[in-house]
Each structure stands twice: as structure tokens, then as C-alpha cells.
Amino acid sequence: MKLVAFERAKHGTGASRRLRITGRTPGIVYGGAAAPQLIEVDHNALWHALKKEAFHSSILDMDIAGTEQKVLLRDVQVHPFKQLVLHIDFQRVDATTKLHMKVPLHFVGDDQSVAIKSEGCIANHVFSEIDVLCLPADLPEFITVDLSGLRKGSSLHLQDIPMPKGVKAITHGSDKNPVVVSVVVVAAAEAPAEAAPAAAADTAAKPAGKAGAKPAAKPAAKK
Numbered sequence: 001m002k003l004v005a006f007e008r009a010k011h012g013t014g015a016s017r018r019l020r021i022t023g024r025t026p027g028i029v030y031g032g033a034a035a036p037q038l039i040e041v042d043h044n045a046l047w048h049a050l051k052k053e054a055f056h057s058s059i060l061d062m063d064i065a066g067t068e069q070k071v072l073l074r075d076v077q078v079h080p081f082k083q084l085v086l087h088i089d090f091q092r093v094d095a096t097t098k099l100h101m102k103v104p105l106h107f108v109g110d111d112q113s114v115a116i117k118s119e120g121c122i123a124n125h126v127f128s129e130i131d132v133l134c135l136p137a138d139l140p141e142f143i144t145v146d147l148s149g150l151r152k153g154s155s156l157h158l159q160d161i162p163m164p165k166g167v168k169a170i171t172h173g174s175d176k177n178p179v180v181v182s183v184v185v186v187a188a189a190e191a192p193a194e195a196a197p198a199a200a201a202d203t204a205a206k207p208a209g210k211a212g213a214k215p216a217a218k219p220a221a222k223k
Contacts (some may be wrong), residue, residue, distance in 0.1 A: 001054055002061045003071075004045070005029075008038040016087070025085045029062070029071060032092040039064060039090075046085055050076065057103050057129075058141045059093055070136065072099070093136045100170065103140055104129045107181070109148030115183045119152040124182045130158065131170040138166030147181060156181040 008019070008026060016026045025043045030036040049055045055073060062071045070093040077086040093099070105128055115121040130143065145161055157177045158169055171178060 001049070001052070001058065002063065003041065003049065004063045005039040005041050007065055008040040011038055020084065020086070025088055027088040027090065029064075029069075029090045029092060032094055034092065037064070041088065043085060046088065047083065050085070053104055054141050057101065057139075059136055059139060060090070062090065070095075072101070095136055098133055098135055099139060100131065100133055101139060102129045103132050103167075104142045105145050105180070106142045107145045107147055109146045110150075112148040113150040115150045115152045115154070116147075119185075121150075121152055121183045121185050123147050123150060124184045125180075126178070126182060127180050130180075131172070132163070132167050133170050134167040138164065140164045140167060143167075145180065150181070150183050152183060152185065154183050155179050 005027070006024075010019075011026075019026050019040055020043070023043050024040040025046050027039045027041055028036055029039055060071050060073065062069055071090040072093055073088070074091045075087075075089040077088070078084065079086055105125075107123070107125060110116050110123050113123070116123060132139075132143075143161065143164065145156065147156070150156065156179070158171065158180055159177045161169075161180060163169055
């Protein structure tokens with residue numbers, strides 16, 4: 001994706017407030033051998049770009065005064081209740097330095113899973129994104145997770161998901177192979193199966209009556 005930015009001369013709280021009034025968002029570009037650079041971005045263009053998944057997880061081509069450089073979105077500050085981006089940070093990308101990034105997961109094939117189609121289950125997505133380590137050229141926009149092989153009682157772990165070439169999944173904590181997708185049985189699907197044996201037992205316990213038989217008449221009271 002491409003983003004146009006402009007050099008920003010003034011900084012500070014007052015200058016940033018005045019900049020937002022004009023429809024611009026203050027920001028900064030840092031990293032690499034060059035010094036940090038103050039920038040400003042058109043707010044409307046930035047607001048719409050932030051709604052796109054690729055803007056958060058892929059390398060961006062930023063044009064500043066006719067000079068293009070590769071950057072990554074690193075931080076964005078949004079007003080707590082207004083549709084207003086207060087500040088945005090970008091990091092320069094070095095082609096020879098590996099990146100530590102969060103990449104979204106795209107789940108496919110659930111409509112072909114036996115667990116979901118015929119076993120009364122749903123796929124519970126434990127993670128919606130994972131941390132990866134890779135070179136900028138290998139950074140994927142997203143990682144596809146195939147759910148077609150899920151069965152009742154099964155789960156999909158991180159090591160079960162094929163990583164794109166040059167991409168390594170990073171885990172945190174003691175669990176090196178966390179569950180990414182678990183198969184959960186829907187409660188409504190279990191209820192009929194459990195109720196069937198109970199209903200059969202009740203039917204067997206009741207004495208079978210003759211079809212069409214009428215209840216015996218009560219004897220007449222003596223006068």
C-alpha cells in the first residue's frame with residue numbers, strides 16, 4: 001500500500017492541536033540509520049486506510065516530499081470517543097533485518113469440516129493473529145488456516161499450521177505449541193442425544209394398554 005506524508009516543521013502539544021484542526025494528523029517516522037522524522041498525514045485518507053487489514057500488517061510505501069521509503073505501522077493513538085486519529089508512528093524497514101510482526105489469520109474450509117457439517121460442533125478461534133519473525137520481503141499479509149480436517153474432539157495447534165517460506169511463528173510463555181482452533185460441541189446438539197435413552201426407558205416402564213380400551217366404570221353407590 002502507498003501512503004503520502006508531508007514533512008512537519010513544528011512539534012509540541014499546541015502545534016499538534018492546530019494541525020488536527022486543519023485536517024492533518026501528526027506523526028513520526030523512526031528507525032534505521034536516519035534520524036527520526038516528523039511528518040503529517042491527511043486525516044481522512046489515514047482514517048480510511050486504518051480500516052484496511054493490510055495497512056496494519058504489511059510493508060507500506062511512504063512518499064515524503066517525492067522520496068519513497070518502506071515503513072511499517074507501529075502505533076496509532078485514537079481519540080476515546082471521536083472519530084479522530086491523534087498521532088501515528090511508523091518504523092523504517094531495512095531489507096536485511098528481520099521483523100517481529102503480528103500477522104492476521106484467515107480461517108477457511110469450515111464449511112467442509114465433518115465436525116461442523118454433521119457432528120453438531122463449531123470452530124472456536126482461540127487466536128485471530130500470531131507473532132512471526134521474517135525478513136521484510138517474506139512478510140505475508142495474512143496466514144491461511146485450513147479447518148476442513150476438523151473432527152469432533154479435535155483441535156488445531158500452532159505447529160499444525162503451515163508457515164509461508166521464510167516465516168517463523170513466535171510463541172510467548174511456556175506453551176510452545178498453543179491451541180489456535182478448538183472444536184466445541186453445541187449444547188443444543190447434545191441435548192436430544194441425551195434425552196433419547198431417558199425417553200425410551202420411560203416408555204418401557206409404562207404398562208402397555210390395549211388399543212381403544214375404555215377405562216372401567218366405577219361401581220354404583222349403594223342406597
